[in-house]
Each structure stands twice: as C-alpha cells, then as structure tokens.
Amino acid sequence: MRYSAAMTDDTLNGEDSIIQEFLAPLAAGYPGAFGLKDDCAVIAPPAGSDLVVKTDPIVAGVHFLPNAEPDDIAWRALAVNVSDLAGKGATPIAYVMALSLPEAPKRTWMAKFAAGLAEAQRAFGCHLIGGDTDRAPGSVTVTITAFGTVPAGTLVRRGTARAGDQIFVTGTLGDAALGLAVLQQSPLDIGRLGFGAADALGMMKRFLRPQPRLALGPLLRAHASAAMDLSDGLAKDCGRMCLASGVGARLFLAALPLSAAMRKAIARDEAWQKTAVSGGDDYEILAAVPQDKAAAFLSDAAKLDFPVTRIGEMIGGHGVRIDRPDGSELILDRTGWDHF
Amino acid sequence: MRYSAAMTDDTLNGEDSIIQEFLAPLAAGYPGAFGLKDDCAVIAPPAGSDLVVKTDPIVAGVHFLPNAEPDDIAWRALAVNVSDLAGKGATPIAYVMALSLPEAPKRTWMAKFAAGLAEAQRAFGCHLIGGDTDRAPGSVTVTITAFGTVPAGTLVRRGTARAGDQIFVTGTLGDAALGLAVLQQSPLDIGRLGFGAADALGMMKRFLRPQPRLALGPLLRAHASAAMDLSDGLAKDCGRMCLASGVGARLFLAALPLSAAMRKAIARDEAWQKTAVSGGDDYEILAAVPQDKAAAFLSDAAKLDFPVTRIGEMIGGHGVRIDRPDGSELILDRTGWDHF
Numbered sequence: 095m096r097y098s099a100a101m102t103d104d105t106l107n108g109e110d111s112i113i114q115e116f117l118a119p120l121a122a123g124y125p126g127a128f129g130l131k132d133d134c135a136v137i138a139p140p141a142g143s144d145l146v147v148k149t150d151p152i153v154a155g156v157h158f159l160p161n162a163e164p165d166d167i168a169w170r171a172l173a174v175n176v177s178d179l180a181g182k183g184a185t186p187i188a189y190v191m192a193l194s195l196p197e198a199p200k201r202t203w204m205a206k207f208a209a210g211l212a213e214a215q216r217a218f219g220c221h222l223i224g225g226d227t228d229r230a231p232g233s234v235t236v237t238i239t240a241f242g243t244v245p246a247g248t249l250v251r252r253g254t255a256r257a258g259d260q261i262f263v264t265g266t267l268g269d270a271a272l273g274l275a276v277l278q279q280s281p282l283d284i285g286r287l288g289f290g291a292a293d294a295l296g297m298m299k300r301f302l303r304p305q306p307r308l309a310l311g312p313l314l315r316a317h318a319s320a321a322m323d324l325s326d327g328l329a330k331d332c333g334r335m336c337l338a339s340g341v342g343a344r345l346f347l348a349a350l351p352l353s354a355a356m357r358k359a360i361a362r363d364e365a366w367q368k369t370a371v372s373g374g375d376d377y378e379i380l381a382a383v384p385q386d387k388a389a390a391f392l393s394d395a396a397k398l399d400f401p402v403t404r405i406g407e408m409i410g411g412h413g414v415r416i417d418r419p420d421g422s423e424l425i426l427d428r429t430g431w432d433h434f
Numbered sequence: 435m436r437y438s439a440a441m442t443d444d445t446l447n448g449e450d451s452i453i454q455e456f457l458a459p460l461a462a463g464y465p466g467a468f469g470l471k472d473d474c475a476v477i478a479p480p481a482g483s484d485l486v487v488k489t490d491p492i493v494a495g496v497h498f499l500p501n502a503e504p505d506d507i508a509w510r511a512l513a514v515n516v517s518d519l520a521g522k523g524a525t526p527i528a529y530v531m532a533l534s535l536p537e538a539p540k541r542t543w544m545a546k547f548a549a550g551l552a553e554a555q556r557a558f559g560c561h562l563i564g565g566d567t568d569r570a571p572g573s574v575t576v577t578i579t580a581f582g583t584v585p586a587g588t589l590v591r592r593g594t595a596r597a598g599d600q601i602f603v604t605g606t607l608g609d610a611a612l613g614l615a616v617l618q619q620s621p622l623d624i625g626r627l628g629f630g631a632a633d634a635l636g637m638m639k640r641f642l643r644p645q646p647r648l649a650l651g652p653l654l655r656a657h658a659s660a661a662m663d664l665s666d667g668l669a670k671d672c673g674r675m676c677l678a679s680g681v682g683a684r685l686f687l688a689a690l691p692l693s694a695a696m697r698k699a700i701a702r703d704e705a706w707q708k709t710a711v712s713g714g715d716d717y718e719i720l721a722a723v724p725q726d727k728a729a730a731f732l733s734d735a736a737k738l739d740f741p742v743t744r745i746g747e748m749i750g751g752h753g754v755r756i757d758r759p760d761g762s763e764l765i766l767d768r769t770g771w772d773h774f
Contacts, residue, residue, distance in 0.1 A: 131678050132593065137487060139479065144477070148530075192489050231493075231572065239579040252471065
C-alpha cells in the first residue's frame with residue numbers, strides 16, 4: 095500500500111537518513127526531543143504556565159507557489175503557526191512537523207529546507223522536537239504543530255472583545271498579497287504597479303518571509319481584551335473576532351497602515367486598496383484594547399520595532415463596516431479567503 | 435493563491451461551518467479547546483506529569499485505500515498516533531487535526547468522518563482540541579498530532595533495551611497486512627487464502643480499525659526497559675529498537691503470535707509467514723523487559739484482554755536475526771516499509 099522509491103545518486107534514500115542527517119540537528123538542545131530518535135517527544139512546560147497549541151499545514155499551490163524555494167517553504171511553515179501563537183500572547187518553545195513529499199527529495203533541496211527551518215526556529219526561539227517524513231502523491235505539504243507557553247490563565251482569546259474597545263493592528267496591511275501579485279506576474283512588469291525594484295523585492299519578501307509579531311505578546315497579555323493574527327485578510331478575520339465576541343466593528347479606511355510600496359500601487363490603481371483590506375497572508379496581529387488601556391498599550395508599543403496603529407473600534411451589533419474618508423462604506427466583493 | 439470552490443446543494447460551503455457543525459461537538463468537555471472557536475488550544479497537563487507528543491499523517495492511497503469509508507479513515511488517523519503514545523506507556527488526553535481535502539466534502543461524508551472520530555476518541559479517551567480544514571489538490575490527508583501524559587520521567591524509551599532483555603509483543607502479527615491483501619483482491623477470492631468469510635472480515639477489520647494497546651501502559655512503565663509500537667513490520671521496527679539501543683535481537687519464528695486466519699493462510703501458502711514478520715500496520719507493541727521482571731510482566735499481562743507473547747531476546751551485537759524451528763535463519767527480501 096505504500097510506494098517504493100526509484101533512487102538516483104543525489105536522491106536521499108531512507109526516511110531515517112533524512113531525519114538523522116537534516117532534521118536531528120534542529121532538535122539539538124531540547125532534551126524531550128530525544129534527538130528525534132524515539133517515537134514521541136516529551137514537553138515539560140514550566141510550572142505555572144499553560145501550553146498553547148496550533149496546527150496549520152501549508153500546501154504547494156495553495157499556500158505557497160509551486161516553484162517556491164525550499165528555505166522559504168520551511169520558514170513559512172513555521173511562521174504561520176508561530177504567528178497564531180503570537181496572536182494569543184504566547185511564547186514559542188517547540189514544534190513537530192509532518193513533511194509530505196511527492197518524491198524522494200534531492201540532497202540540495204533537503205539541505206536548503208533544513209536551513210530555512212533552522213533560520214526560522216532561531217528567529218522565533220523554538221526547537222523541532224518530532225515529526226514524520228512521508229512520500230505521498232500530490233503536492234509538497236508541511237504540517238507543523240507549534241507549541242508555546244503563556245503564564246497560566248493569560249491566553250488572549252478571540253471572542254472576548256467588547257463594544258467600545260479600540261482596534262489596533264501591527265505592521266502594514268496588504269503587502270504580502272501585493273508581493274504575491276508581483277511573484278505571479280509573467281512577464282514581470284513592476285512598472286505597471288507604479289513602483290520600483292526595491293519596492294517589489296520588499297513586497298515579495300513580505301509574502302515569502304512572514305514575521306510573526308512575537309514582541310507584542312507581553313502587551314497583549316497586559317492590555318488587550320481580545321487578539322488574533324491576520325491570515326485571511328483584515329475584513330474576514332476582524333469579522334471572525336466580531337462574531338466570536340458578539341460585537342460589530344467599525345474600521346476607518348484612511349487609518350489602515352500601508353507601506354510606501356502599497357501607497358504607490360494604490361496611487362496607480364485604487365483597486366489595490368481592497369487588497370489592503372481583504373488580501374491574505376498579512377500575519378499581522380489584530381487586537382482589541384479597552385479604551386482605558388489604549389494609552390498604555392500605545393505607549394508600550396512605541397518601543398517595538400514595528401508600528402502599531404489604531405484602525406477603528408468595536409461597536410454594538412454585528413459585522414465589519416469599513417468607512418471611507420467621506421463616510422461612505424467600502425463594499426468588498428469578497429471579504430477574504432475561505433478554503434471551501 | 436487559494437482555490438475558489440464550486441458548490442452543490444449538499445456540499446458544505448465554508449470552513450467555519452464544517453468546524454462548527456461537525457468538529458466542535460468533538461471538542462465538548464475539554465475547556466482548553468474553546469469549542470474550536472479560537473485560534474489556538476490550551477493544554478494544562480496535570481502537575482507531576484510530562485506531556486507526550488506524536489504527529490503522524492495518513493494519506494489516501496498511501497496509508498489507506500482511496501475508496502476507504504470516512505469513518506474508517508478518521509479512526510485510523512487517530513489510532514496510528516494513539517498507538518505511538520501507547521508504545522511509550524502514555525495515556526491520551528487530546529489531539530489536534532489538520533484535514534486536507536481535494537474538494538469540498540459532502541455532508542454525508544463529513545458526518546461519517548466525524549462519527550468515526552467520535553467513536554475513536556471515546557475508545558481512546560481523548561478530545562479534539564483544535565485544527566485546520568483546507569482544500570488542497572491531491573489526496574485526502576489527515577494529520578493528527580496526539581497528546582498524552584505519563585507520570586513525570588516515566589516515558590518508556592525506544593533506545594534503552596539491553597542485551598539479555600526478553601522481547602514481548604502484544605496481539606497477533608501480520609493480520610492487518612493480510613486484511614489489506616483481502617481488501618485489494620479483485621475479484622475477491624478468499625478461498626485462495628484458505629479461509630472463510632468470517633476470517634476475511636476479521637482480517638479486514640484488523641487493517642481498517644487498528645486497536646492501540648493502551649491497557650499495556652502501566653505494565654510498560656512498571657517493567658519494560660524499552661518499548662515502541664509496530665507500524666512498519668516487526669523485523670524493521672525491532673531493528674530500529676536494536677539500533678537505538680546498541681544491541682541485537684534474536685527472534686523465534688515459531689513463537690510469533692499468529693491469528694487462526696493467518697495460520698490458515700500460511701498452511702495454504704508459506705509465503706504469508708513473511709507477512710507476519712515484515713507486514714506493516716500491526717499497531718501492536720514491542721517491549722523489551724529485563725529478565726528479572728519478565729515473570730511479573732507476564733503475570734500482569736495475563737489480566738489483559740489481548741495476548742502478550744515472548745518472541746525472543748536482546749543479544750549483543752546488532753541487527754535482528756529470526757530463527758526458524760530448525761535453527762536456520764529466515765531471510766527476508768524486504769524487512770518492512772520505508773517511505774523513500
């Protein structure tokens with residue numbers, strides 16, 4: 095029932111050798127990983143902390159481009175999960191990975207993939223502690239389950255925003271969707287977007303290397319009533335927070351934080367404005383902060399190396415309303431991504 | 435970059451509705467699952483316990499037949515992970531699941547899948563606490579990460595067997611591989627296997643519904659020097675235990691526990707004997723027990739509702755030798771499954 099493998103010289107033959115040569119080094123320093131030589135891993139969370147868990151797979155052709163570089167794939171696979179931890183105020187400690195490949199990987203591919211994972215786990219402060227490597231027909235799929243900790247009882251929930259809360263977002267919006275559009279252009283014509291090569295590179299990097307906003311964690315735990323990361327677009331994800339919280343949201347289009355490149359793109363074609371509102375893959379954090387804590391939140395946020403911007407407020411009712419500067423409502427033909 | 439969906443009447447439209455209608459009921463009773471309404475789950479392991487983690491995906495056409503029933507797929511997805519926990523002496527508490535489907539599921543499919551999960555988690559004593567549902571080209575893939583607990587420091591390792599240890603195995607060997615052979619026969623000719631319809635059904639069930647040997651956990655923790663579950667065949671997995679432990683193993687072919695159906699198949703065609711040794715998907719437990727604890731282990735095991743059988747001993751050197759009754763060595767053309 096499983097597939098036998100045709101091997102070539104530089105093809106890796108054997109799950110055990112892939113694990114020991116390329117993946118075991120990523121487990122070094124975490125005792126409960128047992129060097130990836132056992133069937134299970136052990137996590138012993140520090141006393142007084144809760145363990146926070148997230149699993150989110152990425153699939154070639156769905157969540158990343160089929161021709162993506164293996165180090166970018168690896169980074170993304172870990173970053174999208176760590177971003178969810180960041181949105182809950184958690185600190186990453188470890189992850190397990192199920193790697194599914196349609197054919198036995200080349201040595202160069204596997205080395206670059208492992209290097210991307212190494213870079214990501216160093217950046218996010220966690221270790222690989224277990225997993226599985228499989229050959230399966232279909233697309234390259236990386237399913238990471240990430241673990242983080244919060245002081246017991248301090249996880250920042252999604253469904254606890256209240257009417258009157260101020261709404262904040264980290265970073266800038268829509269860049270990743272814009273970067274994806276650049277990556278998908280063929281032939282490449284960035285002039286059409288109104289910006290230059292450096293802008294294009296910056297936007298592509300925003301898509302290829304999501305940066306989980308882990309530094310916001312302590313601020314979320316101290317000040318936020320609700321928070322979550324943005325993966326399916328601001329409008330859709332904010333709608334989810336509203337639905338879970340039983341409130342509505344009013345966002346101000348003019349307040350949305352935009353990169354210089356996005357501003358140029360919008361100046362050339364206003365349609366990009368909707369990308370900032372509904373484009374996916376931002377991996378920024380959306381936070382609701384009670385009015386009496388907003389000043390302290392912003393003051394603490396000023397010390398971070400990314401912007402934190404007030405973009406609206408929670409209101410009674412339900413749904414997300416986005417106001418243009420003239421007070422009219424921005425109507426979206428789609429609010430974000432849904433997989434079905 | 436993601437795929438839009440073509441919907442029909444009884445097709446489920448929307449990840450959120452799939453989660454809330456079919457999956458959220460599986461999270462009921464576990465506070466840290468938040469009803470699957472948040473981005474992450476929280477696990478608070480009891481004080482004095484270690485959290486044990488395992489992730490192992492199953493893919494249509496690789497780990498289960500493409501025409502498998504959805505409830506059997508769900509059972510298998512959880513059982514293969516829980517079996518790993520069982521092999522470490524751990525008690526399951528929770529799991530997260532990434533479900534990847536090539537097209538939006540029908541309501542009937544999803545209901546049956548959820549029913550299979552419900553049945554499995556009831557049998558194994560754990561809850562769904564989070565996950566992700568995606569549409570991705572390729573095959574149905576279910577990636578479960580399972581969590582269990584052991585009293586702190588009592589995880590039973592793979593690499594700690596010693597020369598002189600007695601080797602035990604639960605249940606009977608090769609049945610699942612035999613059941614898979616029956617399921618793959620077309621046209622069905624079970625007479626050729628030397629057994630009847632009831633035998634065939636029993637073997638098919640052994641493949642379709644693996645039964646993790648959780649009841650062995652306390653015995654492993656009390657008596658075993660090393661243990662692991664068997665998923666890739668006795669010879670290969672025993673070889674892994676030997677390699678990790680720096681010992682060799684001598685197994686006695688005549689001692690291997692075989693079901694009545696397997697005995698009939700072997701009587702008709704001796705080649706099935708090798709299936710008992712190297713066929714995958716047993717999900718039985720292999721345990722090494724020091725000689726001075728073997729009697730107590732067997733005495734405790736007599737109270738279980740599955741057999742526990744001594745099949746050999748750990749010896750100096752390396753590798754797995756399988757002795758025929760006449761003292762000659764059984765030579766295998768392949769020792770078990772490898773995915774690459």
